[in-house]
Amino acid sequence: xxxxxxxxxxxxxxxxxxxxxxxxxxxxxxxxxxxxxxxxxxxxxxxxxxxxxxxxxxxxxxxxxxxxxxxxxxxxxxxxxxxxxxxxxxxxxxxxxxxxxxxxxxxxxxxxxxxxxxxxxxxxxxxxxxxxxxxxxxxxxxxxxxxxxxxxxxxxxxxxxxxxxxxxxxxxxxxxxxxxxxxxxxxxxxxxxxxxxxxxxxxxxxxxxxxxxxxxxxxxxxxxxxxxxxxxxxxxxxxxxxx
Amino acid sequence: xxxxxxxxxxxxxxxxxxxxxxxxxxxxxxxxxxxxxxxxxxxxxxxxxxxxxxxxxxxxxxxxxxxxxxxxxxxxxxxxxxxxxxxxxxxxxxxxxxxxxxxxxxxxxxxxxxxxxxxxxxxxxxxxxxxxxxxxxxxxxxxxxxxxxxxxxxxxxxxxxxxxxxxxxxxxxxxxxxxxxxxxxxxxxxxxxxxxxxxxxxxxxxxxxxxxxxxxxxxxxxxxxxxxxxxxxxxxxxxxxxx
Numbered sequence: 130x131x132x133x134x135x136x137x138x139x140x141x142x143x144x145x146x147x148x149x150x151x152x153x154x155x156x157x158x159x160x161x162x163x164x165x166x167x168x169x170x171x172x173x174x175x176x177x178x179x180x181x182x183x184x185x186x187x188x189x190x191x192x193x194x195x196x197x198x199x200x201x202x203x204x205x206x207x208x209x210x211x212x213x214x215x216x217x218x219x220x221x222x223x224x225x226x227x228x229x230x231x232x233x234x235x236x237x238x239x240x241x242x243x244x245x246x247x248x249x250x251x252x253x254x255x256x257x258x259x260x261x262x263x264x265x266x267x268x269x270x271x272x273x274x275x276x277x278x279x280x281x282x283x284x285x286x287x288x289x290x291x292x293x294x295x296x297x298x299x300x301x302x303x304x305x306x307x308x309x310x311x312x313x314x315x316x317x318x319x320x321x322x323x324x325x326x327x328x329x330x331x332x333x334x335x336x337x338x339x340x341x342x343x344x345x346x347x348x349x350x351x352x353x354x355x356x357x358x359x360x361x362x363x364x365x366x367x368x369x370x371x372x
Numbered sequence: 373x374x375x376x377x378x379x380x381x382x383x384x385x386x387x388x389x390x391x392x393x394x395x396x397x398x399x400x401x402x403x404x405x406x407x408x409x410x411x412x413x414x415x416x417x418x419x420x421x422x423x424x425x426x427x428x429x430x431x432x433x434x435x436x437x438x439x440x441x442x443x444x445x446x447x448x449x450x451x452x453x454x455x456x457x458x459x460x461x462x463x464x465x466x467x468x469x470x471x472x473x474x475x476x477x478x479x480x481x482x483x484x485x486x487x488x489x490x491x492x493x494x495x496x497x498x499x500x501x502x503x504x505x506x507x508x509x510x511x512x513x514x515x516x517x518x519x520x521x522x523x524x525x526x527x528x529x530x531x532x533x534x535x536x537x538x539x540x541x542x543x544x545x546x547x548x549x550x551x552x553x554x555x556x557x558x559x560x561x562x563x564x565x566x567x568x569x570x571x572x573x574x575x576x577x578x579x580x581x582x583x584x585x586x587x588x589x590x591x592x593x594x595x596x597x598x599x600x601x602x603x604x605x606x607x608x609x610x611x612x613x614x615x
Binding site (some may be wrong): 137138139185187209214215217219223247248249250251253326 | 380381382430452457458459460462490491492493494496498592
């Protein structure tokens with residue numbers, strides 16, 4: 130039986146999602162828990178996507194094939210009993226055998242949190258501690274230019290020359306809550322570091338070092354050196370995936 | 373010159389506030405930073421109060437005497453440059469030489485955060501992951517009985533027989549924000565584990581295992597065995613101190 134598994138994790142103590150030798154990763158911990166549930170038969174998760182070191186997930190998804198007799202509630206409970214306290218299975222759902230967590234994903238939402246106020250030690254791993262004022266209105270103007278279908282090559286780190294970097298962003302938003310800036314992007318897919326590089330550019334705009342309209346030029350340049358700094362990982366959350 | 377120092381900390385990695393041999397404590401880190409600022413002269417902080425292992429502070433206060441020429445802004449910056457990333461000086465203020473951070477404190481506010489919703493790995497150290505429904509209205513009725521001047525002996529752990537346990541609670545409140553329950557107490561002083569024991573009793577009421585009115589009997593019994601479990605440390609925050 131194939132199950133779709135919805136899970137959350139705190140990225141702080143993981144060396145990213147993807148399994149690597151001698152590193153603590155989310156994928157490794159999920160595979161270990163799945164294998165235990167599946168009576169010791171080596172079982173792997175196929176996730177919707179990866180997240181980088183320090184990035185959090187409010188809802189990440191993956192599918193796995195389980196051969197033992199188990200229902201959705203039991204699977205959730207069993208996985209949580211084997212997982213460490215920084216990963217949590219929220220829900221499991223039985224799906225068709227041809228369901229695929231990566232190929233069937235239609236959209237993803239990412240959130241980036243910046244603290245503009247006083248440094249907060251409790252949130253040092255859960256928001257970018259920017260700790261200064263910034264021109265939020267300029268950032269609001271700039272973020273609109275990321276919407277639509279574009280070649281996002283200029284905002285992708287570790288660019289492989291031949292990789293297709295055309296993606297669509299359906300929705301963007303910037304909210305202010307107390308001293309927090311909450312930046313959201315919803316799109317059909319995001320490339321490596323793309324969200325953090327877009328946020329890095331928004332910060333440049335918010336600091337008056339670039340105009341909101343310049344986003345268009347940078348996008349069109351297809352040149353990574355034109356965009357700017359990558360915003361730190363700890364502010365980034367994978368919020369949800371649509372299938 | 374005596375300075376009043378307002379600071380915050382994440383209690384997760386500290387073995388409480390109070391300095392102890394071979395333990396990482398907030399007091400030890402503050403004393404080390406103060407000593408460095410004070411040109412190597414051993415300098416100690418006198419805090420308003422202690423917090424236990426795992427308890428956080430949004431605003432803790434202490435005074436210290438600094439002999440080097442330094443102003444308020446410089447002192448804040450210098451201390452923060454020496455402190456680890458889980459302690460942060462928010463503000464410093466020059467005060468009279470007879471000011472005392474403990475004796476001059478008139479009131480303290482504590483907050484306790486419970487997550488009634490799904491387990492959240494990002495908040496496992498920052499809220500009690502209760503993860504069930506609870507009768508909030510019963511808790512709201514119960515918390516009122518803690519207000520006023522009482523002998524809180526029944527809610528104090530490690531009770532010294534002769535210690536005076538009479539304190540006043542000026543204000544209590546329970547707010548709901550999404551799946552969070554935010555419980556606040558403001559009073560002239562709190563005894564060891566008092567807030568966590570009061571919250572433990574509120575949970576008992578919220579679970580229907582005690583009536584809201586029974587708070588009165590327990591208070592009057594002066595008997596620790598009548599109150600119940602101590603709520604976990606990670607939900608507790610020292611929010612502010614009034615002078």
